[in-house]
Amino acid sequence: MKARAALQGIAGILLFLALWQAAVLSGIARYEYLPAPSAIFGALVSLAQSPAAYGETAHTIAAALIGWAIALAIGLTLGTALGLSPRVRRYTLASVEILRPLPAVALVPVALLLFGFSIETELFVIVIPTIWPILVNTMGGIASVPERLREVARAFRLSPFAAAVRIFIPAAAPAVLVGCRLSMTIALVLAIVAEMIGNPEGLGYAVVREAQALQPELMFAYVFVTGILGILLNAVLVALAKALLPGEFRRPSVAWDRPR
């Protein structure tokens, strides 16, 4: 069943590429800078042999992962505190709700003014918006732990710390994981945005550079690489979560690893 679904998926992609190829070769699609898939594939092969391309990819992965890790540390800590304590929630939730809808791209000029064209700018642009899904999901997950489990914690006379570690945090794990996955995607997108306009390095800068150099094959090849990167990072995260998640969530009926 699974293999068949995968084959059907691949067939769909191949069909799309074939139509694209035909449209370009036949001249139906008349865009000066729209290369055929075969040309993009050639550019990909040349990228695969270019050390510079590996360096750019490594830069983007590193920036996204470091930014994500920083956001994770901040988001999990704040989210746990907000989830556990209604008082902390009362004092800080308004600030969160004001900052959260701020469009991520609006941070780029702010960061540029503060840090110049640098990795600091890139990380700043990645970290701030990446915190929110982690924070909100962690907070929500912990705050919505069922009343019965709270009573179990009380009836068994668990200390606040023991209750958090043994009951609240594991009970919130699936929600926290959703936040981690959402934020991973955001971190990658923002790394590329930041590289396009803030920090001239990595894949984001490469896409812009090839576009300005009128090298559409290379530009599309770089776009393709960013797409593959997103898929790979998500797959690694899902595999990691499967290995680490507490027992219940390995049960087949819990659909935590379906796309949301």
Add this chain to the structure above:
Amino acid sequence: MTPVTIFNLDRVSLSLPVRDGVRRILEDVSFSLAEGEILTVCGASGTGKTSLLRILAGLTRPTSGLAEFRGRPIDGPQDGVALVFQDYSNALLQWRTVARNVSLGIEGRMNGQAAAELVGDALRLVGLEHNADDYPWQLSGGMQQRVQIARALALKPSVLLMDEPFAALDAMTKAALQDELLKVKQQTAESIVFITHDIEEAVYLGNRVAVLRGKPGVIARLIGVGLPFPRNQVTTRELPEFLRLRRAVHDAIGGDA
């Protein structure tokens, strides 16, 4: 020698705030529980059975009256009191194995070796020694409720408080667990307060039956159960005394409950 008093309630009343004022849940409830006794509390829905148990458990404070555990006012969950909820699937930690559920209340309070022994003992008492590494969601309802009972027993409690623990189970599982509970009780000698809306269950398990009635709930009658131990699902239930007690509880409840 008079037996030690575990719980003592003196004219306990409970009112809870609702949207338009307060709702009176319990009124002037008085009784005491002696060491080693099984008190079953029987009544229709809405007579405050669960609220009464929550007061004993220290989860709810009475609005007025005195509720004491071993001679001291109950100001929160007490050491030596273990609680078993009706809804086992919500009350168990579904992400922990059976053994790790049972160790919830004792881990960190003793060394790992001692805790593992207590967990093993508790699992043997309820017949789950071969399911230590299963997850609760892999077990039947009756087995999950056994896990909850084992989790309470691992605390080595002097009192078990049980809130309609067998209400969600089928008749055969229920009968099996009733007998297991009586057997465990014989081995561990704790006191038990057992809430139920099942009249026969109340008579079958109890040394005494407290009948709650009305809104707010009052204790309509306290009925002593003189049935001999060990009790038997067939022969005990055929005794004329059993039938008489069943009738008495039924009448005290007030009709078709």
